[in-house]
Amino acid sequence: MFPTPIERTSRSWQISYQTLLPLALILWLLPLIAVAIFSFKPASDFANANYWGWPSSFEGFTNYALVFTGSDMPQYLLNSVFITVPTVIGAVALSCMTGFALGVYKFKANIWIFFMFVAGNFVPFQILMVPVRDLTLQMGLYNTITGLVLFHIAFQTGFCTLFMRNFIRALPFELIEAARVEGVAEWRIFWYIVLPLMKPAIAALSVLIFTFIWNDYFWAVVLTQGVESQPVTAGITSFNAQYRAAYHLMSAGSIVAALPPVAMFFLMQKHFIAGLTLGAVK
Amino acid sequence: MCPSSPVSIDTCYVKRQAMADAGAPAVSQHNKPVKNSWWHNNQQSMTPWLFLAPGILFFLFYVIFPIYQSFSLSFYSWDGxxxxxxxxxxxxxxxYWDDAFYTSLRNNLIWLVMYLFAIPAGLFIALFLNQTVTGIRLYKSLFFFPFVISQVVVGLVFTWFYDPTFGLLNYILGGVGIPPINVLGDENFVTYGIIVAGLWPQTAYCMILYLTGLNAVDPEQIEAGRLDGAKGLRMLWHIIIPQLRPATFIAFVVTIIGALRSFDLISVMTNGGPYGESRVLSFYMFEVALSEYGFRMGYGASIAVVLFLIMLVFIAYFLWSMYQEEKAR
Known part of the structure; x- marks a missing residue:
């Protein structure tokens, strides 16, 4: 193990390490801690320029309650859910199939199709922006959740295919060969043999895509406009416009907007990290 | 096919189970009538295309085709x-004559170079956290935390952090006697200020890649290195970092892509200001095509094409590396 395990070092370094650890963490999360503190302060503290002093009263509950009752925040959160969940299902379903096709079959165009997905996934959003917005307008899906979901599914399929294909490549191929010898139909191989083995990949990918889509801002701004379809990342700007200079409320709003992916991460940590670091080890 | 060595018993069991589930004939196929349909003969070559069809169609429609459209649109003048x-x-x-374009291009370069700092920073934190003391798992998660938050919130958090009147940064600077700096209002600092905000989640990402990589470093090589008297930095440079190559490659890819995609932070923190000094190509393109500055779709498309060509250099390099690796298998 590198660096040298702490148990094998001098006593003084052990003690300094144990004190450095929490200090480093506080320093690392300082901007976030500041916002968290803001969200518990009453409005009067900001009027009196008591920014960093002790809160004159603890108003956390009032502030967060106001985020949910005094604004469109619940609607934005709901929109985010309705955008994120179908996208995750759609992109994962499509990429299970493309990943299977590219991971199991050998044919000439295989590597080129694979590279098309990979390259498309790296493309800057701006090169797609005008045509995709136009397409969405023409289909009558501008400013709808469906329009946003369809695009997200298509775009995420690139990354998901890369992920799934590499995962399937690492599965024991003899399993599929044996099934073929036994005369199992190809679609049955997919459904009964490969798909069950892909469960960990599906879990990892779902958590990742959930986070990516929940945190998307660019496409939300390009393809949607109002409270009826915008996700919370875009909604937070309207929220901040509504409560301009009410820092306690804006802080609370930001924390609410950031929370779902954070909760997802802490609940599904193992899958999340497995997904993110696929390929980081050979 | 299923040798009776103790190691393979497990796989054989799995194999048989899976086969039973898939409805394979359990004993032999001798009694089965030989199928001679077209589908039966071409199943192997047709199946991948059937599985690919929905994904490819979606992707062509929403990603590949629009790239082509943007290229052609860049030769038109269109208000949408x-x-x-x-x-x-x-x-x-x-x-070619647009100053704002050059400002954006320059800032893109600054982003690219500065963003790479996330890689050594991530490695440094990963080395710091690669221990087994109690509670280290929680520490690792909390260090990773910034990556999970949306860039919009990161932008807001840092905007308030930098704020000249109440921001924590100036509060701390004031504590050591430095006069307040309006980071986001100063044309010399603004891009760097935003990049620091972007580095925060990006470093966390690189950190998690390296933590995973460090886990897989061969302990025997480390011991061998120790016996040869390699220590500290020498050990890191000659033994550890070469083994972290796959992690470094991915960190490099995601950092480059992240740097060129920077949009959310700029939009939230400065909206391109002051005086357009914090624009990058991706933001400038959006501004030209979709904001109150007018709906100049063609001009926007030409900016997007330039950005795309820059990205293409990196995409080509990534694909080439992947291709080499595929061949090596």
């Missing part, structure tokens, strides 16, 4: 509503 007018290379000519 009326008729598009063919103007040849005029958009590119205008780009």
């Amino acid at each position: 509503l009326g008729e598009a007018e063919y103007v040849g290379a005029y958009n590119y000519e205008e780009l």
